[in-house]
Structures are given as structure tokens and as C-alpha cells.
Amino acid sequence: MRIRPQLADALIALALTSVSAVLGQESGAQGWDPLDAQGYVLVVLAGLPLAMRVRAPLTVLLCSQLAFVAYVASGYWPVVTTFGPMLALYTVASLRPARTAVVCGVLMSGEWVYAGAVSPRSSMASVVSQAAVFTLVLIRFGALARRSNELTRQLRGEQARRARREVAAERGRIARELHDVVAHHMSVISVQAGLAGFVFASDPPTARAALATISGTSAEALEELRRMLQVLREAEDATPGAPMPGLDRMGELVERIRAGGVPVTLRTVGAPRPLAPGVELCAYRVVQEALTNVLKHAGGARAEVQLSYASHALTVSVVNAGPDPGREAVIQDRVRSAGGHGLIGMRERAKLYGGSISIGPRSDGGFAVTLTLPTSAGAVQGEEDASG
The missing domain is CATH 3.30.565.10 (Histidine kinase-like ATPase, C-terminal domain)
Known part of the structure; x- marks a missing residue:
């Protein structure tokens, strides 16, 4: 069973928000202020908007980062709300041009450095290196995903164009076969019908011979059309159709x-x-x-x-x-x-x-x-x- 992308994003947002809420309960053990009602609200604001990350990636990124800044400014443990902004940055890098992703990455790195600056227990060297490395990795993986999506769309477009070309070629082949079958037999029938009408009263034997030719030619035309339909249904029909005409029937063609x-x-x-x-x-x-x-x-x-x-x-x-x-x-x-x-x-x-x-x-x-x-x-x- 395939899950729709929108539902999958909603489940991811719910899972990340739940993980952040559970991790926030360890804030006190880590020497930070424990989560209260305001803290849980900020955790939700940083995570749940991810459900709309594909439809509005920039908006979701801004909402998630604003919630992260507010969370850090309130004195809570910064690690709790980092998941939302990171996933939002990856999404922007996978859906938007590289320039936009770089700007958003610089913004997230600045917020990460701000979180380290307000934390008395953080090493700025470690914070800056983490901000740079995580940002570059997220942008890189997002760019690879964007390129993969572009190649997939190009492949699907080429497959669709190839399918249209094959359909057009097959229609052309069928049209040529129909032209060859119908035009030839109808020409013979038309000539013989004119002859029969012209000599119907004055030369009955010739008229009967012309009518006999019309009967045989029309029967053969129907038989060739049946063969063609059998060929077209070949993939669905387990019984192979009769062969199409070849050189062994050249004598019959000449006689007509x-x-x-x-x-x-x-x-x-x-x-x-x-x-x-x-x-x-x-x-x-x-x-x-x-x-x-x-x-x-x-x-x-x-x-x-x-x-x-x-x-x-x-x-x-x-x-x-x-x-x-x-x-x-x-x-x-x-x-x-x-x-x-x-x-x-x-x-x-x-x-x-x-x-x-x-x-x-x-x-x-x-x-x-x-x-x-x-x-x-x-x-x-x-x-x-x-x-x-």
C-alpha cells in the first residue's frame, strides 16, 4: 500500500514533534530549564509545520526557525528544536534553486551560532564547526535530491515522447496496411461494378463474371482485414492469426x-x-x-x-x-x-x-x-x- 506524499509528510512532522517533546523532558537532567506549557507550544510550532514542507518550503522554514529562535531565547535546551529547521532546510535545498538554499543555510547557521552564544556551557569553536558542517551537508543532500527529481522528470518526459512516437508509427503502419488492402480491392470492385452495370442487359455472361469477381474480391478484402485485426490483437489473443499475404499469392493478385x-x-x-x-x-x-x-x-x-x-x-x-x-x-x-x-x-x-x-x-x-x-x-x- 502506497502512502500519499502529503500524508507521509504529516506523519514525519508528527513523529519529529513527538521526539522533540520526549527529548524536552530531559532538559532538567541536562542543566536547562524544564519544559512548561510555553516550551511545549514552541516545540509544536517548530515541528508540526513540516507537514506542509513540500507545498510551502520557504514558509515552513521561516516558521520553524522563528520558533527555534524563540525557544532558545526563552532559555530552553536548544537541541530539542533543531530537527524541524534542519529538515526544513533540506526540503528547501531539494525544491528550490541553490542560491535560495544557500541564503537559508546561512540564516540557519547564524541562528545556530546565536544558540551557542547564549548557552554558557557551549564551546563556540564546536558550535561554529557544527553549524557549518550540518548546513553544508543538508544543502548538498538536498541538491542531490533536486537533481534526482529533475532527472526523473526528464526520463518520464522522454518515455512519454517515445510512447507517443511509437503510437504514431504504429498508426502510420496500420494506415498503410488499411490503404493497401482497401484501396486495391475497392478499385477492382469499382471497375467491375461499372462493367457489370454497362453490360448488364447486353451481355449477361460478362455481367455475371464481373459480379463474381466483385464477390471474390470483397471476400478477400474482408479476409485481409480480419488478418490485420488478428495481428493488432496478437498480444491479447492466444491463437495466432493467419499469415499476411506473400509472394505465393502474387498470381491471385495478378488475376484480379x-x-x-x-x-x-x-x-x-x-x-x-x-x-x-x-x-x-x-x-x-x-x-x-x-x-x-x-x-x-x-x-x-x-x-x-x-x-x-x-x-x-x-x-x-x-x-x-x-x-x-x-x-x-x-x-x-x-x-x-x-x-x-x-x-x-x-x-x-x-x-x-x-x-x-x-x-x-x-x-x-x-x-x-x-x-x-x-x-x-x-x-x-x-x-x-x-x-x-
């Missing part, structure tokens, strides 16, 4: 784009091999976004997807040839303006997995997206660490 009216060819260069899941997902999403842009902005253009497996890298290229030179500039402008989030997402994915990407028009017409991802053991290990 073909069904949307874009002639697409898929070529593989080199021997296909399993890659890290993150690398395959990155390549799949880049191809998906590139083909979606072709479907949305370059209808009728031919497209070619090529997967090139090298010993330490995977190169993925999506190239489309514009339907005619006159429309090429318009198509490029559309891709840059309407596909802003998609292009940013492709670059961020490539950067995340240590790859490079080139996006832009071709010298002989058309548009090209070329992604190169490292697949070496070190790169894959780094990707797995980032994914975990």
Missing part, C-alpha cells in the same frame, strides 16, 4: 487486375525461395499498390510484373506502357496526385526493410516501380527483430 481489364503478365527470374515474412509482405504490398495505380489511372495499359531472385536480394518491378503518348503525362500526374499516400507507403516500406525503390516515368513511355530488398541472413534477422 486482369479481371479489372488490365492485361498483366507475371514473370519470375531466378529460383524462387522462401523469404522472411516481412520481406514477402513488403514486396506484395508494393506490387499491389503499383497495379492498383495502373487500374485506376491507366486503364487499358499493359502491365508487367517481374520477380527477380538474386543470391542476396529480391528485385520486384512493375512496368506499364501508357495507352498512347498523348495520355502519358496525364496518367503520370494522376498517379502522383491521387496516389500520394500509396507512393509514400511504398517508400516507407522499402526503407523499413533496408531496401531501395525507384518510382517514376520510363524514358520510352509508361511508368515503372522497381523495388530491391536485401534477403541476406543479416538483413532478414534485422527485419525479424523489427517485426517482433
